[in-house]
Amino acid sequence: MSTRLNKEWLSAQTAVSQLSGNLGVFQLADESKRIIFVGYAGGKSRFGLKGEVSEALQRTSGAAFARWEVNTAYMSRYKELLMIHLHDYGQLPEANQPSPGESVPGEIATLGQLRPAG
Amino acid sequence: MNLQLTEEQELVIAMVRRFVREEILPLELALDPDAEELAPEDNARLIEKTKAMGLYGLDIPPEFGGPDIDLVTRTLIAVEMAQHRGGLYVPCYGTFGGAGLAQLFEATEEQKERYLFPTLRGEKKGFFGLSEPSGGSDPARAIQTKAVQDGDDWIINGGKLWISGADKAQYGLVFARTANDKGRDGVTCFIVDTDTPGFSVRRVVHTLRSARYATELSFEDMRVPASNILGQLNKGFAIANDRLTKQRIPYAAGCIGVAIKAQEMALEYVPQRETFGAPLSSRQSIQWMLVDNEIDIKQSLWLTLEAAAKAQRGESFRKEAAMAKLVATEAGGRVVDRCMQMFGGLGVAKDLPFERWFREMRIRRIGEGPSEVQRHVIARELLGSSLR
Numbered sequence: 001m002s003t004r005l006n007k008e009w010l011s012a013q014t015a016v017s018q019l020s021g022n023l024g025v026f027q028l029a030d031e032s033k034r035i036i037f038v039g040y041a042g043g044k045s046r047f048g049l050k051g052e053v054s055e056a057l058q059r060t061s062g063a064a065f066a067r068w069e070v071n072t073a074y075m076s077r078y079k080e081l082l083m084i085h086l087h088d089y090g091q092l093p094e095a096n097q098p099s100p101g102e103s104v105p106g107e108i109a110t111l112g113q114l115r116p117a118g
Numbered sequence: 119m120n121l122q123l124t125e126e127q128e129l130v131i132a133m134v135r136r137f138v139r140e141e142i143l144p145l146e147l148a149l150d151p152d153a154e155e156l157a158p159e160d161n162a163r164l165i166e167k168t169k170a171m172g173l174y175g176l177d178i179p180p181e182f183g184g185p186d187i188d189l190v191t192r193t194l195i196a197v198e199m200a201q202h203r204g205g206l207y208v209p210c211y212g213t214f215g216g217a218g219l220a221q222l223f224e225a226t227e228e229q230k231e232r233y234l235f236p237t238l239r240g241e242k243k244g245f246f247g248l249s250e251p252s253g254g255s256d257p258a259r260a261i262q263t264k265a266v267q268d269g270d271d272w273i274i275n276g277g278k279l280w281i282s283g284a285d286k287a288q289y290g291l292v293f294a295r296t297a298n299d300k301g302r303d304g305v306t307c308f309i310v311d312t313d314t315p316g317f318s319v320r321r322v323v324h325t326l327r328s329a330r331y332a333t334e335l336s337f338e339d340m341r342v343p344a345s346n347i348l349g350q351l352n353k354g355f356a357i358a359n360d361r362l363t364k365q366r367i368p369y370a371a372g373c374i375g376v377a378i379k380a381q382e383m384a385l386e387y388v389p390q391r392e393t394f395g396a397p398l399s400s401r402q403s404i405q406w407m408l409v410d411n412e413i414d415i416k417q418s419l420w421l422t423l424e425a426a427a428k429a430q431r432g433e434s435f436r437k438e439a440a441m442a443k444l445v446a447t448e449a450g451g452r453v454v455d456r457c458m459q460m461f462g463g464l465g466v467a468k469d470l471p472f473e474r475w476f477r478e479m480r481i482r483r484i485g486e487g488p489s490e491v492q493r494h495v496i497a498r499e500l501l502g503s504s505l506r
Contacts, residue, residue, distance in 0.1 A: 112285025
């Protein structure tokens, strides 16, 4: 498995039509295919990736593309993707950054540092 | 061995049990089923509570500021702390604190100042770097990471695998071969800062545990001062071995706690659930599962408390710790498996904690030395050290 999520970007409309209810991780990108959000569909999601990606596309300003990976180890993969983004760009994707005064989820507050091989 | 708990032990256990039920379980309802962390504000609030309870930093020796609680009582507390969904690997989500790397209590004064005390204050984290791709159960032979002396420094090359927390650590204990022909007497423990040039966390290793991952490390011409040797040159294996033996007791206790919780849930469920016009509890097949669970739990608990009692008395507890680890991890798996069976479809759904326990309990038969190695350790204690 590649460390980075290298799957093809799909337009928001195509993504929503193809998604299913599996557990897994996903990324959203803007028109220039710059990653702006990393998310996951976990055990509490009602409709898995289909539900989580659809909701994230609606609430994330500028989201135009999505790609995903079905993965039951969604939580560690989610953290890995965030750490890789931190390594590559020095900051979290903009829609993952907490707003002022917003509570930071535990899994983001405790992120580590990677120097990925590939 | 006295199996009657003291009044003080009863009080402490009741206090921890209440903490789990009133503080941890409500928060857990809102977390992802695989979560391993609380929100920072909840974490800080609960740490204040465990400090007020006098139970923060349980495994820190009293001379370094920890509560002066004997190992048997700490084992009983560990059993209680594990009785929730995340309890096997993150009992109470870490709000009771930890001792960090206990090996540092034996460090030099300078090393204590740089690593131990900041760790106890929560300013630094460390990792334990023993296992390698070549194996983890027989570190004396499997360690291929090499350290070569260069003036007052050592140059380390190699890598580690299955290392927890290295990506979040400021330093770690890295075991490297410093003498090629001496087997277990040729391994040295180095304290390595993770910002040392040549140190890399190469990747995350995904496992059955969805939230907590292991990492793979690489060391390329990593220069470490000789003053960062922990203990003596070529005597690192004793440090590793001591840690592996001690760790088996809390490792077993966590499995017992989860098994107790699973059994408690099953005992509550089977009288209510009806099939073919009668409650599940009226079926002999279910009754026997509950009976087998109870026996598995008691055997594991008594073996683990015996190991803790011997360790507390300062006696050799290598065999007892291995037996406790072996029996508790295997029994814990059986108990969770039977409970899943009793709950049917609900047992495998993420609505309930069984599926997480099932996955994590499977790892317990491998982590900290697999069952086969524990049997080998016990056999060696029975037959003598000539057994290789």
